[in-house]
Amino acid sequence: MVNKKLDFEIDGVLYNYKLFDTLKAIDETKSQRKAAKQLNISHTVLNKRILKAENLLSHKLVTVSNKGSSLTDYGLKILDEYVTYENRLNDNNESIIVAGGPVSCEFIRQLASAYQVENLKILETDNETAMHLADVELVDILCFDDPVKAYLYNLEPIALGRDYLLLLSHEKQSFNTLSDLDGLNFVEVEGSAQRLAWNTLANYDLDFDIVRVVDSFHEAIRLVEQNENLYTFINKSMAYTSLHTSDVLKDETYHIISALNVKNDSYVESFLNFASHRAQKVTVSYGFEPL
Numbered sequence: 001m002v003n004k005k006l007d008f009e010i011d012g013v014l015y016n017y018k019l020f021d022t023l024k025a026i027d028e029t030k031s032q033r034k035a036a037k038q039l040n041i042s043h044t045v046l047n048k049r050i051l052k053a054e055n056l057l058s059h060k061l062v063t064v065s066n067k068g069s070s071l072t073d074y075g076l077k078i079l080d081e082y083v084t085y086e087n088r089l090n091d092n093n094e095s096i097i098v099a100g101g102p103v104s105c106e107f108i109r110q111l112a113s114a115y116q117v118e119n120l121k122i123l124e125t126d127n128e129t130a131m132h133l134a135d136v137e138l139v140d141i142l143c144f145d146d147p148v149k150a151y152l153y154n155l156e157p158i159a160l161g162r163d164y165l166l167l168l169s170h171e172k173q174s175f176n177t178l179s180d181l182d183g184l185n186f187v188e189v190e191g192s193a194q195r196l197a198w199n200t201l202a203n204y205d206l207d208f209d210i211v212r213v214v215d216s217f218h219e220a221i222r223l224v225e226q227n228e229n230l231y232t233f234i235n236k237s238m239a240y241t242s243l244h245t246s247d248v249l250k251d252e253t254y255h256i257i258s259a260l261n262v263k264n265d266s267y268v269e270s271f272l273n274f275a276s277h278r279a280q281k282v283t284v285s286y287g288f289e290p291l
Contacts, residue, residue: 100143162289
């Protein structure tokens with residue numbers, strides 16, 4: 001089998017596979033000169049390739065010490081993401097690849113266990129990356145934490161279950177009405193169903209500020225746990241990880257968790273139909289609401 005090469009998009013910029021081959025070689029050899037020799041290019045070409053990428057990414061990719069060269073944490077992170085997608089291209093196994101947000105992906109993971117799906121690979125990522133992977137047919141199931149994302153792309157995924165948002169606070173507090181949220185500072189998780197909370201607060205003309213925007217619920221939770229003046233919203237299905245929550249916005253933030261059979265595969269279709277119908281009792285046990 002001929003290995004396929006994959007160009008990879010980061011923050012809207014497409015990077016040639018040669019950059020990632022370079023990062024692999026440096027990670028393996030711990031030397032830029034040895035990496036250049038392995039790639040059959042000059043050390044100068046390799047160095048320029050790294051510096052150009054670092055300038056575009058605004059992140060260091062390689063550090064040099066008396067022990068040689070090594071990848072930074074960021075360099076390792078993007079290389080790991082790239083290798084995941086590259087392996088999918090060259091995978092001989094009939095794995096089911098799932099991509100989407102953390103809530104819907106975890107939902108699929110749990111339901112796959114109940115359905116005894118053993119060959120599942122899950123890529124938790126942002127919506128734009130997941131959509132790109134679906135467009136180039138690198139995934140079998142596309143998951144949506146927020147139904148509006150599917151609507152914007154004119155897609156009709158299968159509804160799996162319902163969820164709603166809980167207000168997370170640093171310590172135990174009572175929130176009896178929406179007005180109790182007036183004047184609070186929030187951490188937003190980009191691309192999540194939190195838009196329902198912000199729309200509700202705005203519709204009720206409450207004064208609130210989004211003071212931080214982060215990429216993950218884990219980061220939002222960490223910030224709130226460390227700062228008594230910060231709040232965020234988390235899905236009820238993940239509330240087992242947190243102690244101080246309130247369902248004050250429960251009725252206003254119900255939303256559907258859904259998934260799309262990207263390649264119209266019959267096995268995937270049967271699994272998603274199981275998740276949507278016969279698995280609803282299992283759905284409740286995982287912290288989601290039935291349809």
